Amino acid sequence: MPFTSAPRYLGTLLDMSSSAVVITEVKQLFHEIYPQADCFLFDHTARSVVDLYRGHYPGYLACNVGFHDLQHTTDTLLALMRLVHGASLSGLVLPADDVVVALSAAMLHDTGYIQREDEVEGTGARFGPVHEERSVAFTLSYFRQRGVAQATTELCVALICCTRFSECIEDLPLVGLAGKTLGKMLASADLVGQIADRTYLEKLLFLYREFDEGQMGNYRDEFDLLQKTLDFYSLVDRRLRTDLEDMRRYYRPHFSQRWGIDDDLYASTIERNLDYLHYLLTHHPHDYREKLNRGGLIDQLEALEADDQQAHRTLSAD
Numbered sequence: 001m002p003f004t005s006a007p008r009y010l011g012t013l014l015d016m017s018s019s020a021v022v023i024t025e026v027k028q029l030f031h032e033i034y035p036q037a038d039c040f041l042f043d044h045t046a047r048s049v050v051d052l053y054r055g056h057y058p059g060y061l062a063c064n065v066g067f068h069d070l071q072h073t074t075d076t077l078l079a080l081m082r083l084v085h086g087a088s089l090s091g092l093v094l095p096a097d098d099v100v101v102a103l104s105a106a107m108l109h110d111t112g113y114i115q116r117e118d119e120v121e122g123t124g125a126r127f128g129p130v131h132e133e134r135s136v137a138f139t140l141s142y143f144r145q146r147g148v149a150q151a152t153t154e155l156c157v158a159l160i161c162c163t164r165f166s167e168c169i170e171d172l173p174l175v176g177l178a179g180k181t182l183g184k185m186l187a188s189a190d191l192v193g194q195i196a197d198r199t200y201l202e203k204l205l206f207l208y209r210e211f212d213e214g215q216m217g218n219y220r221d222e223f224d225l226l227q228k229t230l231d232f233y234s235l236v237d238r239r240l241r242t243d244l245e246d247m248r249r250y251y252r253p254h255f256s257q258r259w260g261i262d263d264d265l266y267a268s269t270i271e272r273n274l275d276y277l278h279y280l281l282t283h284h285p286h287d288y289r290e291k292l293n294r295g296g297l298i299d300q301l302e303a304l305e306a307d308d309q310q311a312h313r314t315l316s317a318d
Helices: 021-032 041-053 070-091 096-110 122-146 151-160 177-195 200-214 222-241 247-259 267-284 295-316
Strands: none
Touching: 021 041, 021 070, 021 096, 021 295, 041 070, 041 096, 070 096, 070 177, 070 247, 096 122, 096 151, 096 177, 122 200, 151 177, 177 200, 177 222, 177 247, 177 267, 200 222, 200 267, 200 295, 222 267, 247 267
């Protein structure tokens, strides 16, 4: 494929909002590297997790948080598979069975935000401080019901723990170079995938709601979170470069081979997101919402806020 000028955003290549489209792309890339490998565990896990987020999984409510939603999960999944694909093109072919487990871990890593049917208070955001532990608990139960081998389960759990921002991956029970590499790839994909989201800035306002309900972050308001996001990205970039050994280097060969684009579209999209955030903070500190409505998300946010106000009035009247 001849080189082309880079599209402005990742969404130009695929419909990132469609879990089916993303999962199909992931499987295509997987089978390009491992044409004879079985990915049954990932297939089954992906279907189950999509059902879970949509409210079709027995015993659980639908996802009701706006940042750690199904698209964040599939964004992480695709960002991980692109790293694995780019690494293979660079001569690092990881064991197929371990990659299947890592893809499954990507799907499962934020399931802790999903409420059980008996957890009717608030939203899943209240589990933010313990969502990794809840994700691990869901994974253990899910794999046990399906008779997944203990070693596979332990690897998946360790990989999920890699997504904890403060986690030292070298301290986790990941066997060999492949396990540690996949752990660093998944942790990288979790961070890169969310910040490169076309609607990342809009979703930060939903993240503030999650933090507020979960009593995390100590932000005064959503604008305070926006202001501190640039400093947060500095921490993210340092973690990606040092602790995670800059796995981002494998994105460029992926985009070159798969799409004929000699660029890391994640890096360029993140740069544009952060540039626009800086513009908002500088020029629109009081009307930034008017400059943010990609995907109709601000309309959705204001509808949620109207519901909150109505619920508060009803409660006060009682």
